[in-house]
Amino acid sequence: MNENIIELKGLTKRYGYGDTESFALKDFDLTIKRGEFIMIMGPSGCGKTTLLNIIGLLDRATSGEYTLNGEDVAGISARRQARLRAKKIGFIFQNFNLIQDLSALENVALPLVYINQPRTVRLKNASEALRRFHLQEKEYYLPSQLSGGQQQRAAIARAIVSDPEIILADEPTGNLDSRSSNIVMEELKAIHEEGNTIIMVTHNPALTVYATRVINMLDGQIDTDVKTVADHNLPQPIEVKVKKRKHRSRRKK
Ligand SMILES: Nc1ncnc2c1ncn2[C@@H]1O[C@H](COP(=O)(O)OP(=O)(O)OP(=O)(O)O)[C@@H](O)[C@H]1O
């Protein structure tokens, strides 16, 4: 059975004090197993982006517990958060967030700076990631020279280039036509089947067919939480599969 990769307990995010006090998240509990593909839905302002940013260590909760891979990360330093983020988490945004004056290749290579890969290795890995998303011929294009769908595929290449275990996507198909949206979803599906954990915010109910669990939020809390795939049927991380295979072949001898 896949282990818990993320545990949130009593998470609260408060903005303002006194009369202006409001809660983006209120006493929020959520346990996520490795290999889940979670879709988060809910009305505008219910706290979806806030939740994703806290899980992605881009933002901090006002109070509550956050355990990532068994480690308490709620109170760790910003520096340590940044290091963990670079190693474990890939982000995909609605507006792609590519740096406009860097080529697709340089954009995809960027996260590898934070895990200290030398430049030649970075460019080689970035080029491979772009090839996976059929963008190898556009390596030297600037984001403005790519279509929306191509920009988002470059952004997905950037999110997975450092081989993170968790992919966070905030309305990744929100700015795409249905054809590009389908391509992006098929790519995310393939990444999920490799055993990665994906948490995606969407306003499009049709996309929930890709999810193993659908969470509806309301006013900073979970309204409904439905698993469509049993925990024991979640994809296993690839290393585990390889280890199991080795084990089996040893037994045969
Ligand atoms: N910096 C801030 N200061 C004050 N309130 C904020 C701040 N950031 C977010 N909020 C509030 O927190 C609540 C949750 O915002 P959040 O961006 O998480 O919503 P969302 O569910 O992602 O909405 P959408 O679907 O429109 O993207 C909103 O009421 C918002 O106004």
Ligand SMILES: [Mg+2]
């Ligand atoms: Mg949002």
